[in-house]
Amino acid sequence: MKRRKFLQVAGVTSAGLAAGCGTGEGEKWMPYLVPSDDLVPGIPTYYASTCRECPAGCGIIVKTREGRPIKIEGNPEHPVNRGRLCARGQAALQGLYDPDRVTQPMKRDGTHWKAITWEQAETEVAAALGAAATAGQDRVAFVSGAGSGPLDHFTDTWLAAFRSSRRLRYEAFAYEPIREASRLTFGLAAVPSYDFGAAQYILSFGADFLETWLAPTRQAIGFAESHGFHDGTMAKFVAVEPRRGMTGYSADEWVAPRPGTEHLVALGIANAIVRGGGSRVTGGDADALRGFLARFDADTVSGQTGVPKDVIERLAREFSAASPSLAVGGGVAHQHQAATQTAVAVNLLNIVAGNVGRTVTFPAGSVFDHVSTFRDLNGLVAAMSAGAVDVALVHGTNPAFTFPGDGFAAAFAKVRLKVSLSSYLDETAELCDIILPDHHPLESWDVVEPIAGVTGLVQPTVRPLHQTKQTFDVLVGLANHAGKNVAPAGVTTAREMVARAVPHLDTLLPHGGTWTAGAPRAVRMTRDFARATFEPAPFSGPNEGLVLLAVPSPMLYDGRGANKSWLQEVPDPAIKITWQTWVEVHPETAARLGMANGDEVAVTAGARKVNALVCVYPGVRRDVVAMPIGRGHTAYGRYALNGANPLALLDPVTDSSGALAFCQVRVTLARTGERRALATTEGSARQMGRGIARLTPIREAAAGHGEGREEPLTEAEREAVAAAAASQAKRRDLGPYGQEHPKWEMTIDLSRCTGCSACVTACHAENNIPTVGEDQVVRSREMSWIRIERYYEGDPSGTDWQVAQVPMLCQQCANAPCEPVCPVYAAYHTPDGLNGQIYNRCVGTRYCANNCPYKVRYFNFWDYGLEGAPKHAFPGPLTWQLNPDVTVRTKGVMEKCTFCVQRIRFAQNDARVRGIALTDGAITPACAQTCPSGAIVFGDAHEPGSRLNHSKRDARGYTVFEQLNTKPGITYLSRVVHTAAGEA
């Protein structure tokens, strides 16, 4: 697959760009009268590029059909994500085809916007810029998101030309504490890169490293390597955080300290290691550490944090015993006013355990080195309200939404000319006077360097949909208008800039960039950290209040994903709620306050308050409530206008590193009297011993006992099953099915699956699955063909409970109950072992869905695909994302997963055409392809040597509801867990 795909991966030459990347508007049916070389109708063209959905900088391969990007997959060559991609990356397409994009320059005219030409816009802005420059120093501000590479650096040059250095690379999640802590402990203000793959033992202090923290996909890959059960062993992962999220679900043990005391736990553990002689530090540093840590003895720490003494000492033993181990910390949700101390403590843990240089290394640079701190933004806000800024340009970031309270808006209003370079009418753009819409990254040229040595290329995959203009070109244009020539000689467009910066561009483009393993910087411990004070973080608000955790959403990130219906509808991996903003309350707290699921409550912090729906959740401490960041938009588009924004409850308070303290206030909850059904996909959170998602203690797994459950069939039943199987073998009854066919099957390793839901989004993208909206999810009419079921195991009243997760999709049963009940053969069995579903035949009796024990058939209650229908799911350009190889289902038909049968057939035909044999792994369903932890293996069960058969033979293998004799085509490998009090 990979190899052949790479033959197809194209670089965009100017000719290719002109001929290849047409948007192919519906009315023009002959754009390919003179076909270009890299475009054959019906045959996809792939472009290698780089994902811009978060600063991690994953490499992507964009699949285009007839000039339209229809699917994004990870770039297998790329060192960051090695062919995998998260849900947000998958959803970048919906950013490109966003029906609410700003399609051309616009000027505020009183309360509404009026369209203007680029010429007008640029003249106007250039004039203002010139005036500002002559008015004095630093009167022009340019706020962008995290940037790197030549185009990003050019912005500084450009700004300098207007006598300003007010350049902010503003990211809501900027990890200042980690950088500051590195400075304090290693004298190097940088974000280290963590090698989860090598770690034998992972200790996380509130880092959601599988969701939004740093480079989630890269970390997920590593985490699966170490924490996935292999050769009878696996790493142990302990999550130390007051709120257990999706990352915490993969933890073998959950320790819930008081909020604001994570650093004390870490220091307590470090101290215990040193005292226990487990420290790998020698010489003077050892004595210094010993001295510094002395005051964090287990008793004191236990008293301050609420973590039992024995737990601290056990974790210390386990952590130091395992080598190399890895401690990480500094998740945004737990970024309180002692966040830097947490990061410092984590560094010290890694130092004493000897992980520095092994699992913790410092690359020569990373994208975060240049990202501004929140304190810098505060500075800008101050300057703006002081009237020191005449022109402000905002690009690729939305401070009006992510800045706590309304301080930003007030200050921003004082700026004379506010220019937005966003292609979306988000909160910040709404505050601006002029919008100069940028291309979407899938229409742009760029070079990004997420970490030193990795140069990722961004190239256009489609001719621009709208009259947008890449910001680089705009800046050059503005400079020219203002009579300043800042661009390098002969450079007028981004493409030329990229070509100038990257030698051999055309040979690199098919690969998506170039990467050289740069040697990490050597670091040694400094002692500056000792000057910091190590006390529990303070919280504003009443003492009896509940500490508010504002949790970054793995789907919406800092809110930038909010106008993508896929990301809104993919259930939150932990909470399983869609489209709404909830507030997580511990069952006992909820009982005390007399609140139940779906109660709308006013979450109040001082004078500020937002409304959210109560979600009773055992994964938070009794003294904590948690709300997801990302919803509560007041602008940004049709899908974004729902829920509430917890950041509105905060003050722009920073910690010692200048990071915003997301975790700063105690709130009070009060019922408003309203009730709304939660738009959750969860039916029951307990699987009542039905063995759907199975956990195996590592002792048993290591002993090869598999999932260790008793035989589900009685003797009589087994005989009946055997007899049935024997009778099925009769050729006479099989007809054409008796011939030689492959049998497509799948295995899913639950000890690798983290529940990240990337597969869900990939499935949406590949199979034209409609999103149904909040009111339909409430009626459990969601259409997603693959869902992650999340069951609690054990007693969730304390912290000693596990989460069993299972991706549930069509099991492609050999004896499928859904098939024989269909009167019209819409559901039938294909000779290669799939449960075919012929949409055109279906009359919609829904009998198949009733009879499916796995409940993986989905019914089109509405005409989701019909323009103008009440629940139309693909408004505007979103239709252009639809996969031409897959039918868009009409109302009244049943649909379901068929292992991406269109990919199977494409590969088979392709092989036939090329006269080559299909090799194992040549076919990969969308879910398996994107799975960051590589939990899904797909293949032919009739091919003895296939990877599938190898993993099917694993002792942990089981099928769901085996007693029904449906003979599922999906084998699950049960998740292996270290028992809490157990061994590393």
Added chain:
Amino acid sequence: MAAMAQPLRSHAPEPTYAEVNRDIIRTLDPPGAGWLAGMAVILLGLSIGGYSFAKQLKYGLGVTGYTPPVFWGTYITTFVFWVGIAHSGTLISAILFLFRSGWRAAVYRAAEAMTVFAVMTAGLFPVLHLGRAWFAYWVAPYPNIRGLWSNFKSPLVWDIFAISTYLTVSATFLIMGLIPDVAAIRDQAVGWRRRVYSVIALGWRNSNNEWRHFMRMYLFLAGLSTPLVLSVHSVVSWDFAMAIVPGWHATIFAPYFVAGAIFSGCGMVITILVPLRRGFHLERYLEIRHFENLAKLCLLTSTIVGYSYFTEYFIAWYSGNPIERESFYYRAFGQYWWATWTMITCNVFIPLLLWNKQVRTNLTWLFVISIFINIGMWFERFVIISTSLSHEFEPWQWAYYLPNHIEVGIIIGSFSWFSMWFMLFIKFFPALAISEVKEALPPPQRAPAGGGH
């Protein structure tokens, strides 16, 4: 039976043949205000149903209350309800005919008409519950351009065959029985009515030859209808029993459903005959003992149904299958407890009153009880379908379903549809079988002893 019937005679002398003709044919007189008012209500109900269905066709099943995993709801519930209603008709006309029980003569025509119209009503639902109702005919196995036939392994196709056969045969049965009566009407009628009825009567002349073949035909139709009536509801029950859904997948279903069908059917017969008797002053023909016999039939079938309920729960417990147990525990004590207990109260407890002769022979009581039986039997199907589906194998997908106004509208429409046909029928055809009522009477004799032999 006659023994206990004696004291209940509401009137002294047996009617003569002539009186029978007069009294029964009188029911065809032009309708009164009551009939017209009823018809007005019915048309209103029909338009409500029509509107709801039109809306559903336009926008899709999303307008209903369906909440996956409950993919079948009140439509299939009401379908089974009407099929059940349809059963007592054939039972009374065919099985009691074979058993030669005399009391059948008075009630069978109404019951049979009810059967036909109930099937006509039931037949609507498999179509209008479809996601793509406009393609309903694809379910029928006919040669088509897709080269695709029906899947005869699907219980739904069995349904098509069973229901359509049942409709055809019971309609035939009704029409055949009507022929001599229509002839009698023809001979009384004048003008255009005479011409119309002569056509319908097919030239029947009551000759000994006609009677000879007619009686044979009638006997064999009865013989064929008897296994049919038992099979139809068995097949309907297999729509559920053949599925693996816990709460459906049970061998008891066929007899359980047949008993329930007869139970609900007799209930509906009472519900219909009580007003009919009053409205048309047929006290001489629809005697208390007839109602009492129907009541006894209800009592019998009610106990069978009650026993089936008990068996279901017992087996669920006895099987030791946790999923089965969970399903039935949920049925009785889960979110749907109200439906389950309505069903048990109406079908098991309230009919117990029929043990009491006073109740059994009091038409007001019987009418009220029969209403409860109808309600209870509708809820039985609702409980079986909704509770089982909403609480299946996959806990993650459990959900709670309630019908919404569109479904209610269509159910109202179905009742109106049924009533419309019945109201029209009783105005154009005798609601009692003239010839058979006569048959049941002693023939006119010169000598009281009865001559001839």
Added chain:
Amino acid sequence: MATPPVMDPRTGVVGVFGDLDGTVLALRELKAKGYDSITVYSPVPRHEIDEVLDQPVSPVRLFTLIGGLTGCALGFAYAISTSLDWELITGGKPIVSLPPFIIIGFECTILIGALSTVAGMFLNARLPKFRKAAGYDPRFSADKFGVLVFGGPAQVSAAEQILRAAGAEEVNNV
């Protein structure tokens, strides 16, 4: 037999009876006298009349039998042949799996059996017929019995005697 009857132009007479036993009496007499073309009109079928006339058992049952068997055969043939026409496996069951087909066979048995029974009745009873029936009187569908006798001139007049003797309320010529 007494003196041969005088010539008589009539070909048939119908006697109208108000009671059953009179009718039966008349019939018994006529049978005894060897009249063979007798038609009885009666509001209801009466076994007494059948006993006197003792006609052969109606052949309708043959129609039922043949129709039923045909239906059964057709039902199975239909299900099996269409399954083989396009072989699709569902639920791992044999392409031709007889148990479910039994239901189709059964329903077809009943359906075609019933319809052919009705057809049999129509054929044998010569229905529908729309010409006037000789000697029919609307009262025969209400409360009167009618005995219609055909025969030669002599027989007719003798029949009239018998009918009157049996207590016919009136005897009409045909």
